[in-house]
Amino acid sequence: MLREIGPLLGRGTVGSREAEQQLGLLVEQVGRAFGVWRAVHKRNPDDLIAGNNLATVCLLLNLQTDRAHDLARSVYQKSGTNEVFASTYAYSLHLQGRTAEGLKVLSALPPTALAHPAVALYYGALLSVAAPEKARPV
Numbered sequence: 001m002l003r004e005i006g007p008l009l010g011r012g013t014v015g016s017r018e019a020e021q022q023l024g025l026l027v028e029q030v031g032r033a034f035g036v037w038r039a040v041h042k043r044n045p046d047d048l049i050a051g052n053n054l055a056t057v058c059l060l061l062n063l064q065t066d067r068a069h070d071l072a073r074s075v076y077q078k079s080g081t082n083e084v085f086a087s088t089y090a091y092s093l094h095l096q097g098r099t100a101e102g103l104k105v106l107s108a109l110p111p112t113a114l115a116h117p118a119v120a121l122y123y124g125a126l127l128s129v130a131a132p133e134k135a136r137p138v
Contacts, residue, residue, distance in 0.1 A: 033057050041071075048085065051075045056088050059095060069096060076105070083113035087122040094122075099130045 037054040044050060052075045058068035069092045076089035086109055090102035106114065106123050114123055 030057055030060060034061060034063060048075050048079055048082075052085050052088050055092065059088070059092060065095070068092065083109050083116055083119045086113075087119040090126060091122045094126050094129070099126055102126050103130055 033053070034057045037050055037057055041047065041050040041054045051071050055068045055071035055075065058064045059072070072085075072089045072092035075085050079085050086105050090105040093099065093102035093105065103123075103126050106119070106126065109119070113119055
């Protein structure tokens with residue numbers, strides 16, 4: 001996702017250089033987070049939060065994607081009512097070309113969960129691909 005945003009910034013818009021710099025800092029920070037979550041998950045593979053965060057970082061950076069998809073599925077299967085875990089799994093499905101399945105996972109969540117900022121981001125991204133008429137600004 002982060003790599004997909006970069007080319008959109010360099011279109012000569014006002015502030016695009018600043019946005020590119022901010023994106024660069026964000027990518028650097030997420031890269032560091034990869035090392036942290038990998039170490040935490042290695043120490044405690046049963047930690048669902050660590051597994052979910054490692055899967056998220058890997059998916060965003062396009063690193064170890066097979067492992068990330070497995071982690072996202074495993075974490076979701078162990079705690080499918082957690083909206084953050086569900087959103088990670090839905091995004092994983094989307095990246096595998098299974099957007100409709102990802103939307104089904106998210107649609108099973110209560111409306112209040114879909115309003116959670118992290119969940120809303122993924123829900124909106126999937127809707128914009130599968131059902132753009134339903135995607136709308138909040």
